[in-house]
Amino acid sequence: MSFENTDLLAPATHTDDPEPFYEWHREQEPLYWDPVSELWSVARYEDVIFVSKNPQLFCSGQGVVPKLSFDDWPEEAMINKDGDAHTKQRGLVSKGFTPRRVGCMGERAVEIATELIDAFIDKGEADLVKQFARPLPMYIIGEMLGYPRDRMDEVLDWTDVYMDAGSGPDHITEEVQEAFANFVEFHEEILEQRKQQRGDDLISVWLDAELDGEKLSEDMLMFEHNLLLVGGSETTRNAISIGLWQLMKHPDQMAWLTENLEDGDAVATAVEEMIRFASPFVRMRRTATQDYEWYGKTIKKGDEILILYPAANRDPRVFPEPQKFDIRRQNEQPPLSFGYGKHFCLGASLARLEARTAVKQLLSRVKDLELAGEPRIHPSSFTNGLEYLPARFTKR
């Protein structure tokens, strides 16, 4: 079967059984030109690494969302920068994101997970997206950003809507713009409060952070705030929900994990597999900085190229039996879900901590966890995620 006219920006390409296309792409067309959306993509593990670690050839500075011109949607966030500008901005922001600060969230993550489970455990059934995987990372990043708890659900509703802009310009609807405008207004409110009185939160840290005598500009602050919010609230939930779904499909693995919840390595290895299998981001974009010959084709300067994380994470050259969900999988090379190189996910250790906590808390409190209906996948060409994961269980 040929996939020559596959539209990389169509949500169905990535949500509706994508593996046949990814396999064809990896094995027969390692550098794919999409004639519909007019951009390139790579799918092999080593090619995703090559593009990610050569920003002098494939830069982030024109944006990481495909077909979105910075004239329409200028984003002063670190993810859209290269070289010194990126290093400097990442340095400033990561001041609020040290391992110590993330480590401090461990206890809070347990408390928040416990609170969420308490709310549904007696009912014997729950939507594990809405009642667990979705709010958990939001409440954690919300606390790190210093939000009042009573605003967090509302903010999460906005990010759920404007996250769809990541699928490309066709997805920037009025609803998306309105949701983003709500965030901007909220940001200004919070910023004003923090200017009056600093707290123990990331926004306060960024307000005071300086590198070479320079502070973050107002625009940078707003876009970094947004990046951390969206990175924090819209990704880890998918590793948790898709991981729990897979565990329910593999009761033998769930039973083994439940017996080994006190073994930190066992939980960590299981969570790595959940993150590989889920690949919460479908792709990021890069832009060619010069003409480049590759696989007998010419990528022209200015062409866009997508790096497809789920395809790389199922590359059989690196992951034996890649379609198999196996929580004891010992990887020789890491999955690429968090990216690679200079832009490697700043929140990876927080995401891992959240997912480990979620699995441990849930499995230690319920037994006979099983699907109670058909899960619903969120249609997107940007993220891999579930909207609905109905489950039933017995309280331990």
Ligand code: HEM
């Ligand atoms: C399982 C969950 C997550 C996944 C799969 C994920 C994935 C990624 C990927 C693929 C990138 C690289 C982007 C690129 O190369 O263009 C990235 C960058 C980033 N992520 Fe995450 N992320 C996750 C969780 C988080 C969390 C919890 C936060 C923060 C609270 C976060 C914040 C960021 C930031 C700030 C960057 C930009 C880093 C830079 O440009 O230097 N992420 N993430």
